[in-house]
Amino acid sequence: MVALSAITAHLPKPEEFYRNKSSTNPFSPFLGGVKKVHLSHVEFRGRTRSEPNNNLVAVSSLFSSNSKTDDGNDDGDDGKGGRFYLNFTGFPFPLGPFFNRRTIRTEVVKKQIWTFEQEQALGFSSVSTNIRMTVIKLRSGGLWIHAPIAPTRECVELVKELSCPVEFIILPTFAYEHKIFVGPFSRKFPKAQIWVAPRQWSWPLNLPLEFFGIFRASPLAHENQTTPWADEIQQKILTAPEVGIGPYVEVAFYHTTSRTLLVTDAVIYVPRKPPECIGRDSLLDSAKNGLAVKLLSKGKDVPEEPVVDNKLNRQKGWERMVLQILFLGPSNLLNPTASFDQMSQKLIVSPIIKTLVFNKVPENVRDWVDSITKDWKFKRIIPAHFAAPINANRSDFKAAFSFLDESLGESRDTRPSISLLFASIMGKTANYFPQDDMKTLSSLDEFLVSVGAVKKTVSGIKATTRRKERK
Template sequence: MKQRALSGKRGKTVKQTSGETRGAGQQKSSSKGGRFYWNITGFPFPLGPLLTRRTIRYEVERGSIWTFEQEQALGFSNVTTNVRMTVIKLRSGGLWVHAPIAPTKECVALVKELGLPVEHIVLPTFAVEHKLFVGPFSRAFPSAQVHVAPRQWSWPLWLPVQFFGIFPSSVLVDNDTSTPWADELEQKIFSSAVGIGPFLEVAFFHKRTRTLLTTDSVIFVPQTAPEVVREENLMEAGGPLTATVRALSGGTSEGGPEPPEEAKPQNRAGQLQLGWQRMALQILYFVPFNLLQPAGSFAAVSGKLLVSPVLKKLVFLNSRDETRRWVEDITSSWDFRRIIPAHFAAPVQAMPQDFRAAFAFVFSETEAQQPRKEGGLLGRLFGKARAVTEFPADDMRALDGLERILRQAGVLNK
């Protein structure tokens, strides 16, 4: 399939295979003013970049679905990935916006270039990185209605969404057939109380294009970094590790050994790739076991549909019944052919059995091997789903320890 990447008025057409391509595009403007966005919020650390954010627009389905990506970092860290907003043209001629990103001048201009009014803005989760920009984005398009996922909360203080500048027109309801977009988009809500507050995500299905929209529940880690991730960050991540990171990685002591000479990147491309492998593993595991030589751990999670190890460990395994019902509902009702998550690669060529396979850990062995929807002729022809559910035990050590601490502290359900 073809996907067009634009960060300016001119763009190149790039081939997209299972969400693997970094894409190509030209700058909207040489002035940094179009990308300026001062962000000091986000608990406990601000969500970077703190001052400038590049926006890239991709055309997923000609004239009807676009994705907009920006870089996202934790605080002052160089560990970054992408965050994605999806925009769909409705039959009314207006735009439906899923999970808004920072409304920089460049971002707003790229939306307005579509030449269609923004009618609906949707917050599909409680997560701060997606909630943070809903208010500012809605002010950039004041005629749009705002719709939010239920049971919104914040930590350490439970604050109403109005505190974040969000003034919703409605609260999303599971399987609601009365929404303004009901003839085109269906919705199913996952909600579960697993700790200090509920975890929730609303999945959407665009019927005409057979596209499943998710936020954080599933991801597809590409072999190379998303285009919007800056090369200077990748080069820094692929360089010598700090003493602290080296001490945490592989159990080596401060000032521990460097990787063998043959394992070091020999050129810029190698350093960029090493940087991306290290970034991706830190995002997935927080503290992966071996950042000195991460290729093996990266191979275990890249190129496949998966549930983030953090969410698997801390959310879905602690909400098996709710997770199973949600996955069953999605895979038995929606015959999708691709998934657009809010992070990492997209669109991902995947069918219902792929989605179910990624959540096999909440099903019995018999249930996991017998998906209720086979994904049509293509699913039967190509056989086994491209998904992974088990992660290297060494990489999971930090998350295992975190889970024990949270249980002992009473934060997680016992």
């Protein structure tokens, strides 16, 4: 998830953690109540598309059970239909679902780009979102795969249905939630070349890629024109100094033919309705008034009534999931709609990524964003989480990062374009977040800075000097 990337990059080094373990920590993470592990998996078929496209075709499964629930949804197949995938690993949180992952394939650009989505959960909590793999068909007829997901039998068959050989498998980030699937996925397609983002690392032990089952991987390089796909897909790497235990690294890609920008966690677009791959049981578990809701209710009476399966409760479950992913400890899980409305249906940088990573290295992020918006004339964005494809252009992307001006302590080098102003005014993008919801993140950040575990900023002073020199 987006939160895992930020938390992991921001964690203190082991020696810092143990040196300061006696300190009082004002931060208490609220990631939902503990839920039961369900072997059966029931899906909610609400669908949201942020970019209307008559060519979009969703394929739920070749292996769906014929049984139906009372509301007409396909029942889970208990792992018997190709969705079984056993996983109990993950740090700082184990990644679920532990047994069963449904795959949704969607055609984004006809005969060129497909997305594959699965549910991804935070351990035993009631917090889930979607994780996305993007597949591009190259002129050679082979497939270029961005951020592979769990290679269940269903997922592999949906890839093979495209009737094209898998030529390249890409790991675009350091993040464990994406790295964990590269090895198993590559073993399903052993002839494919593996390419990975540079400066790979892991925590609490910095293990080599081979430990994760990733062998013979080639490193991606910034604006490399010698990759086998260079005449079709371009790349730019965001890499920055360490803010905690390791650097934040993300590779953005641009598919020139379709004018599509691919990112991992840099920006997101929270859909109004939950992604189709998130199961009904997960949504209803999140709708229950568990420990997190009680802790964040500010003394209000929290009813203990049972959760009835209906659209209202499923929506409440989704809204609670989103706010916990974005803020860790939002201000009001009892009635989440007001905060959710401020965060949904806009192109944004996740608050946790903004606070714990990008505000620490604003110069590096600004240079990366400027390079992307200067060189690539994209009309859609596909991130690895939440909604996609997003109907957004260069001005929308740049507007989502306008908070960097404040981080760098400067105004823009030039006046913002009319299209950028329009994007902000019309609510297509946002970089202001509710202060009450930001309190937990701000407290965590201040605590880690106060104990010396991380730096307040790594490149802000240099950035101001450097930009003055440019003028």
